Amino acid sequence: MAQKRRDFIKISSLSAAGLIFGAQQLSSATKINSKSKLGDFGPLDTLRTPTYCEVCFWKCAGWVYKDKEGNIKKVVGNDDDPNCNGRLCPRGTGGVGMYHDEDRLKSPLIRVTGKDGKQTFREASWDEALDLIAKKLKAVQSKYGGESLALFSHGSGGSFLKPILKGMGSNNFPAPSYAQCKGPREVAFSTTFGEALHSPEPTDIRDTRCLVLIGSHIGENMHNGQVQEMSDAIDKGAAIITVDPRFSTAASKSKFWLPIKPSTDIALLLTWIHEIIENEWYDKNYVEKYTYGFEQLKAHVKNYTPEWAYGITTIKPHVIRETAREMANASPAVIIHPGRHTTWYGDDTQRLRAVAILNALLGSWGRRGGFYIPDFTSVPSFPSAPFPKAEWTWRDAIEEGKYPLSGSDLSNGVIEASLPTAPEDKRVRAWVVNGTNLPMTMPDTKTTVEAMKALEFLVVIDTMPMEITGYADVVLPECTYLERYDALRILPGRFPTIALRMPATEPKYNSKPDSWIAKELSKKLGLDQYFQWETAEEMLDWQLKQVGSSLEEMKRIGVKQLPRAFGEPYFSEHSEPEFFTNTGKIELYSTSLAAAGFDPLPKYTPHMEPPEGYYHLNYGRTPQHTFSRTANNPNLTDLKDENAVWVNPKVAKQWGLTNGQPIYLENQDGVVTDFPIKIRVTERIRFDSVYMVHGFGHNNKKLSRAFGKGASDSQLITRVLVDPVMGGTGMRGNFVTFRFEKESEVTS
């Protein structure tokens, strides 16, 4: 095979010195553990420093405690933080494992080609690595323009790296949290209510009387505040309605479980709308006062009867009626939850529009127990020179007018703009990737890899040797969130809050915080005008003083609630809410979708069904892990170190499958998982579907606990159903079958 310019490298050429260092760290840590007697420490004789959690993007504020020897011992929630109320989720509690993980990246690495043509990484000093990055980025900038650079980030480090690329003239800043996750609902709620939902979403779960979950599995998905509030709601007797092909944990806490046939959700939603309108169960005052397009909606749903939906969804008509009534009885204290990972079948914006419409009819937006009106705050950025204006972006590299309503940079869009098929003069040529394992985050791994191979330069900044590091020209070891300052957490909520993350300890190994990396790189690139602070402390202190706090105060309290700037969190009789839509009303009929040439009212379109012997591939979350990023965490793998594929007993019988049996999965395009996955025979899943938790099946051996454990769903997601409205990558249109053997196992 011809030598490719960028071969995949497993980070295996770490010098022996690096490994011994790691081993020493490990054994000293073990010693300390076994030395300290049980009960000889208490919460009061330890030192604590504030942080906010980085294990998922709920960003709970907490305290890091160290023992007397100065070792990080535990992370505990901050009582004053409304995101966590003093209680972290298992991942946040196990966040210490990120720090202790002995597989962490330990030194900057540079790709080299040996005399035999074999490519490997060699360790480098920070100075050498950053020099090389500066040289390469400059070369790309002068050859193709700064516009040809892109930064992928998912996490806090991005805010320091962004000014580097912006300063060089780029305006490509995708994060997979948009087009692979929340995008459709953000567009749907913006077009309906004039406002996106953001994070944390303003669902007033704690006071709701009816919570409807559609393919959203709170309780397995541990977005902390929502889990806590769902539990409060259960305590207060709220009815939960769960729509899911799988008997999820949430379904087990529900009054109604609707085991819907996958991909038919819009039919159910339209029928609920029909029932609520036909029976005049909607909030008449609210609809009259605040909404636009009711008559069009009424005419549109006229024929969507429960009997019609039964044939499509397999949900019995009387159940559809009863659940519609349940919602109406609770109105306006009802939430049809928008969910978070909403990119399913490519008509996702339309599905979420139906969700938004249902909420509007029941008058839940702006009402107690429905959606509260969040309050936002902003903290001024440290003074910086104005950035140059980018002449073009990734959007110019893809077909004109594609995804007109996308409100953010699309990861898949930037990938498309980086492929050799993109126009010569408008192609993205170099990436900086921070904390985002694109081969596992993005569906259709093949295209992502193709794009990475076509790049002139790829820098990966991460704490762990994730799969993406294997494609990099330079790998930089970032220290974990427990060892660094980061940008302030500034979040909306019932009250806006700010939170501080500060280092609890020195960075382990030769890792560095992004603030330092970006600052040093700015010096080498001559971008000092965008980094006018010397240290992260100086920058944070200046910012905090602008809002009446200080670094000193935040070190003491960790999180600070700011007063509400815009009135009450709920509409009242006298309030005159503004809706930032074209009509100034809640748009049941969307004028902006109509103007862009899309259906102004959501329609049901049938999706493909699995061929004989194949099953819908459903995927989700487990409370102990966040995507693929925690799969090697020692504390969390101790709880769960692999995924299993859920199979209905009828299906198991038909195939002769038994519990715990390892099996390969093959999708409709003939893609077989790298590794076998164990069968879990359970009544908790429909017979036309299988289910697996996302984030397992890592194929980088350097992830010693994660390598080869379970299978990767991302690998099986090769059919991507792109949402024409905003470019979201629908991932639920894939089907799998079972394979008992595979010719060759992945051994490298």
Place this chain on the structure above:
Amino acid sequence: MRYAMAVDTKKCVGCADCVVACQTENNVPIGYCRDWIVEVTDGTYPQLEIEIRSERCNHCDNSPCVRCCPTGASHYVEGGIVKVTPHECIGCGACITSCPYDARYGHPDGYVDKCTFCDHRIQDGLQPACVSVCPTKCMYFGDLDDANSEVSKVLKKRKFKTLIPQAGTKPQVYYLI
């Protein structure tokens, strides 16, 4: 004084936060645990029920583990908490065998370990680590002799059960059903 715990199976989501919090609080080595999750599914599709329980030592009133301990390392402390004194424990494992709930494990350092109801935290006026971390707030801890304690109040209000009552150990961890 009689310490007890109640776990609400209707709210527990089985996230295992209580397990990690215990491990980090009490230096439980990775690979071992003092508390764990049990999930029981009943029925056939689509008529299903799940009960999720966070389990640990029941701090039994009538505990076979204390009775069978040859050195006295297993003992009761104030409030009926069953504890093991590591340096008195010879690691014979008699208690591990005698416990009907499999609540004890052999610590790699050669002694037997188990849940202490985090008595070091109770002394500081805090809740056990598992109780204080639980995102669903499904665990209640306190003194059964005090009618106003969280645990007494919730047991008055709700239906509950204990595990393997027929073993006669008089367990003090209650499951709200």
